[in-house]
Amino acid sequence: MTKPTIKDIAAKSGVSIATVSRVLGNKTGSYSEKTRTKILKIAKELGYRKNSVAVDLVKKHSDVIALIINATPTNFSTQIIDGIQQRADELGQGVIILYAGNRDHALQHQAIITALERSVTGILLAAIEPDEEDLTLLKESRIPFCFVSLYFGTTAILAVSSDNRELAYQATQYLIDRGHTRISLAGIDGYHTGSQRQAGYQDAMAANRLPAATVLSGNYSYEAGKKLLQAVVDQGSTAVIAASDMVAAGLLTAAHQQGVRVPADLSIMSIDGTIICQITTPALTSMTQDFYQIGSQSVNKVLGQPAADFVSVSVTERDSVARLD
Amino acid sequence: MTKPTIKDIAAKSGVSIATVSRVLGNKTGSYSEKTRTKILKIAKELGYRKNSVAVDLVKKHSDVIALIINATPTNFSTQIIDGIQQRADELGQGVIILYAGNRDHALQHQAIITALERSVTGILLAAIEPDEEDLTLLKESRIPFCFVSLYFGTTAILAVSSDNRELAYQATQYLIDRGHTRISLAGIDGYHTGSQRQAGYQDAMAANRLPAATVLSGNYSYEAGKKLLQAVVDQGSTAVIAASDMVAAGLLTAAHQQGVRVPADLSIMSIDGTIICQITTPALTSMTQDFYQIGSQSVNKVLGQPAADFVSVSVTERDSVARLD
DNA sequence: TCACTTTAAGTAAACGTTTACAATGCCTGT
DNA sequence: ACAGGCATTGTAAACGTTTACTTAAAGTGA
Structure with a gap:
């Protein structure tokens, strides 16, 4: 049958x-x-x-939004996804997730094409840094797309994220307020998010007439953090801002291994504020992003509803930052 | 235009x-x-x-496999997904991921229906415990499905996972070999995976003529782990097997807070072996599962290729288990 | 040159729905 | 009893492809 x-x-x-x-x-x-x-x-x-396929064909329309993610945001992805799923559901949209591997260009491109071919209502790109080709592809399609947790510095491209410049500025100021003057920034890359954070860090240092250290670049990963501790020590800093919870965790592991005490010898300020911060010893003080909001706002935005460009961040005090006197 | x-x-x-x-x-x-x-x-x-929609309609077929995941396996999901994506790609299949929330019944049901309506090649259910209704739905559809990281105790239902009984047996034996006699098991639930692990634990204890402690049930989460430490202490155990890395991390956090030294006062053996184990202090000794293999084998299985039922586990020694003398 | 095969291309049906439009029958009020 | 309206249902086109079948043209060997 x-x-x-x-x-x-x-x-x-x-x-x-x-x-x-x-x-x-x-x-x-x-x-x-x-x-x-x-x-x-x-x-x-x-x-x-x-048969949804037949329905979609005749309606020329899907009631589905495609979410493209990569492996990097492991830690915070569920919160983003929760926000997206929840809000999409409220608006009568289904969600399909397309996986783009670990910043794998071919896969990423493939994922975009898949979304395009399926006449989805909208495309959400979570923590994806697109290349020119992908961006052109998206722009030329008739379907709306929105970057999630990534800001281009222009409202011409839909995006919802934390204000990365402000976030880094606040992180830096928080450390300065606690007496730190030699502060490193570790684990960011040179793309949008990274350079925005770099700017925030440098602005805050400058505003306090403090010299900014050379930014220690990396790819937001645990391994990057581990590798960068030595460089932080070499910079003679008393505090470091980590590009992500994973970087912070890596710095911390390396610190333990090398006998650098946290926070006595080195304070660590993490960015993200996921559960990772609670798991480490000491627990990591963080700039906490509201990923759920980022997710749900991005759904609004891609569907043409009113939506915020930036969602607010806050510092969550835990045990990895010392006050210097 | x-x-x-x-x-x-x-x-x-x-x-x-x-x-x-x-x-x-x-x-x-x-x-x-x-x-x-x-x-x-x-x-x-x-x-x-x-227009893939039109193609699928006329071909009555999708070249896409649907992967249904829930929020729980945050920690290991990327490895599973990597394995699935990679193997599916080799076999010319795309992958779409459907999110079933946090063991949310309605969402889970919805996800299955979505997959069914889209005439996918196969359905993969990762760490999903289906209810009777869902199972009937799946069985009555003509499309093959395979559970990932969940074993039903019968080959009538396709599944790929670690051998949970064996896994727990080995974990228990590992601790016994190191001189522990009072061993707790914490964080599992009463479903398939949980009861298989419970059986392995109890068998190992019995084989060594040791009394098994009452199993401390939970939902594999960090919070569950935190909550259960006291119970472990109350059982007077020198070692505890945690149902997941997250449970282990929770136990560890609580141990720190209550002055229980790990591993001096309490050894922790974790199950999963994700990066979480490296992040904590001390690093967690674990029964490490090969999630990538689980993922890729499940693709084979759902597409009718030869595939393993179980993939092997191994212990990864880190710093959370003490030898008793 | 003729019968025959090969190559290149066209015609039209099919996939499973939705929906504009047409048709039917019944009911209403006068 | 009849025009008009409404409720209910049917007919058929459309969505964008693939593909079985057909046709036309060109090449082949004797």
Whole structure:
């Protein structure tokens, strides 16, 4: 037995497929109660399940938004996804997630194409740094897209994120307020998010007439953090701002291994504020982002609803920052 | 301008849509090189992008496998996804991920239905415990499904996972070999995975003529771990097997807070072996699962290729287990 | 040159829905 | 009893592809 269609239901109940479609689609007021119950009964008997592919084709439209993610944001992705899923649900949209690997260009490109070919309502790109080609592809398609947790420095491209410059500025100021003057910034890359944070850090240092250290670049990973501790020590800093919780965790592991005490010898300020911060010893003080909000606002934005460009950040004090006197 | 179709290409190049379709679909040997280049050129000019929805409809088939995940496996999900994506790619299948929230029944059900309606090649359910209704739904559909990281105790239902009984047995034996006799098991639930691990633990204890402690149940989360430390202490155990890295991390945090030294006062053996184990202090000794393999094998299995039922586990020694003398 | 094969291309049906439009029958008020 | 309206249903086109079948043209060997 092959999968039943509305044609089967129509045949079995002696009505036309149009009527079946209307009943199943809940078009009000165009069929009698009697037909309705009969059709519903037969549909259930047959184990009918609608073919969304056919529906999408005729409607030229999907009621689905595609979310493209990569491996990097492991730690915070569930919060973003929760926010997206929840808000999408409220707006009657389904969500499919496309995985773009670990900053893998081919996969990333493939994911975008897949989304485009499926006539989705909108495309969300979480923590994805697109290359020119991808961006052109997106722009030329008729379908709206929005970057999540990434800001281009222009409102011409839809995006929802924390204000990375402000975030880094606050992180830096927080450390300065606690007496630190030699502060490192570690683990960021040279793309949008990274350079915005770098700017915030440098501005804050300058505003306090303090010399900014050379930024220690990395890829937001645990391994990067581990590798960068030595450089931080070499810079003679008493505090370091980590580009992510993972970087912070890596710095901390390396610190333990090399006998650098945290926070006595070195204070660590992390960026993200996920559960990772609670797991380490000492727990990591962090600039905490509201990933759930970022997710739900981005859904609003990609669907053309009013939405914030930036969502607020706050510092969560834990145990990795010392006050210097 | 609306999205171009093969009809537009056909019109512009003066051939029929059949020919266009053949060229674009790379059907060899049924068109001349000249037409081919002409069509390709025009397609590019027009910015043509195939409509997968229409293709799927006519082919009644998707070349896509659906992966349903929930929030719980945050920690290991990327490895599983990597394995799945990689293997699926090799076999010419795309992957779409459907998110089922935090063990949210409605969402989970919805995700299954979505997959069913989209005529995917196969459905993968990662760390999902289905209820009867979901299982019936899946069985009655014509499409193959495979559970990932969950074993039903029967080969009637496709599944790929670690051998949870064996895993727990080994974990227990490992601790016993190091002189522990009072061992707790914390954080598991009563479903398949949980009860298999419980059995392994109890068997190992019995085989060593040791009394098994009452199993401390939980939901594999950090919070559960935190909450359960006191119970572990109350059981007077010198060692505890944690149901997951997150549970282990929770136990450890609570231990720090309550002055219980790890591993001096209490040894912790974690299950999973993700990066979390490296982040904590002390680093967590773990039963390490090969999630990448679990992922790739499950793709094989759901596509009808030869595949393992179980993938091997191993212990990774770190610093959270003490030897008792 | 003729019958025959090969190559290149076209025609039209099919996939499973939705929906504009048409048709039917019944009811209403006069 | 009849025009008009409404409720209910049917007919058929459309969505953008793929593909079986057909046709036309060109090449082949004797």
